[in-house]
Amino acid sequence: MAIPKPKAPLIDFDEMLGIETQHDTAPAPVQVGIVDMDFSLMESFPNHRFKLYEGQQLTDMVDSICQFGILLPIILWYTEDGRYIILSGHNRKNAAQLAGFAKGPVIIRENLTYEDAVLIVTETNLRQRSFSDMSHSERAYCLAQHYEAMKCQGKRNDLLAEIEMLLNPQDTSENETLAEPQTRFRTDAKLGQDYGLSRDKVAKYIRISNLIEPLIFRVDSGEIAFLAAYDLSFVEDEAQQQRIADLMESDSFKLDTKKAELFHGYYKAGKLTDTAIVQILSGEKTRKPKSNKPQPVKIKPAVISKYFTAQQTQKEIEEVIDKALALYFENQESEVTA
Incomplete structure (x- = not known):
């Protein structure tokens, strides 16, 4: 990822006035x-x-x-x-x-690569700040970055170990090698223990890191509850997240846990339209969307025993039922076209 360069000023007043300025290099x-x-x-x-x-x-x-x-x-x-x-x-x-x-x-x-730089930023912030003093957005960002680093464990542990010794030289004895400080870096399991978080809580923080800034900042301010933010994070389309944020801003809609669950359900069902977003935020929609999947059908044991023996496996029974239904619907179509 290229680092964006700062924009040059629109007008250089020194140049316009003919003044030669010695700039820092x-x-x-x-x-x-x-x-x-x-x-x-x-x-x-x-x-x-x-x-x-x-x-x-x-x-x-x-x-x-x-x-x-x-x-x-x-x-x-x-x-x-x-x-x-x-x-x-x-x-x-x-x-x-x-x-x-x-x-x-x-x-x-x-x-350093950009990824190396990001790793140093997040690791040093985890070490130098109290986790309890961080906002929800900072925790989510930090834990998500750490998780990504853990997925390529060992990639740049040498870099982190060196930074550890630079920042905390008193923690490293003369006889320690670069490899030894690496063991002090958090694994994904120890990460939660260090900050009193369960793995479930860590996973939720990583999920809400996917929220756009206008939404996750509302989590920081308390306008959106943490669990509501977790459900909302399953709306992975950023344009739809932005639509939700814009409506909350323009129409002063509130987003509670129930509405967040509806957003989760409608997005998962592929039914989260602009109209549905407005209806959920306004409170007009209060029920989860109906699933397009057919409801499971239970066959009574008496029916099974009528056509099958106790020695037949479930797979064999399912195959016979499948063939029987295919033949039934084939005959139905033949009767309609006859």
């Missing part, structure tokens, strides 16, 4: 160690899903940086086109700037 990447870098050279990770600290949490971080400085270095990704993308440290950069700092300590990483 990105320094050559540093291979190892921690260096100081101007915040002006750093870019936020594209489509960063984790909200910046606000309120008391932000105030506390600003106060801490004013007193002690930035204790944990910011991790940057040096891209092939010479840009520095923040992988870990969006809050530290923001708080440091509010504290009056112009630069901060960084660790620069090169030769």
Whole structure:
């Protein structure tokens, strides 16, 4: 996935006024160690899903940086086109700037794929934040990304182990190898245990990560309950999700668990039309759609014993019934055309 470049300003006032301006240029990447870098050279990770600290949490971080400085270095990704993308440290950069700092300590990483970068973003956020303090959308995004990483377990554990030692050098003794810290990374089973979540809850979070932002943000605000969001996530057509979000915004419709179940049922049955969406949100529709599948028919034991022996298997009985019905309907068609 290509990282979108920032748009150039529509008007360059310095150029228009004939003023020569010395612009900052990105320094050559540093291979190892921690260096100081101007915040002006750093870019936020594209489509960063984790909200910046606000309120008391932000105030506390600003106060801490004013007193002690930035204790944990910011991790940057040096891209092939010479840009520095923040992988870990969006809050530290923001708080440091509010504290009056112009630069901060960084660790620069090169030769990363976009997937490697995403993995670092999610893993470091899981480690540095309290999971209970995350919003539903942040939890869903983080767990979904972790799940994807687990599907290719071992792909870049060397990368994660190195980041672990960079962020937590006190946790790694001199005799440990790069392979040993890897065992501390969460498996899919341990993921739920670390945050007091059952596997079912983890699965639900991963599902709701498929909701578009206007809907999942309503989960964050409490307008949509978590279980309702789970049912709604089965509406996998983004255009239909957007239609639901637009109607909730324009007509102030509420979405409760019952309506979400109806959306789930109508989408599964292939009957979620624009009209059905309006009827469900307005409360006009209150029942699940009728299934197009034929209802199962039970044959009484007396009928079975009339034509079959106890030694015949279920498969043999089904085959005879199938042939008998085919012959019956063939004769019916012959009578109609005669």
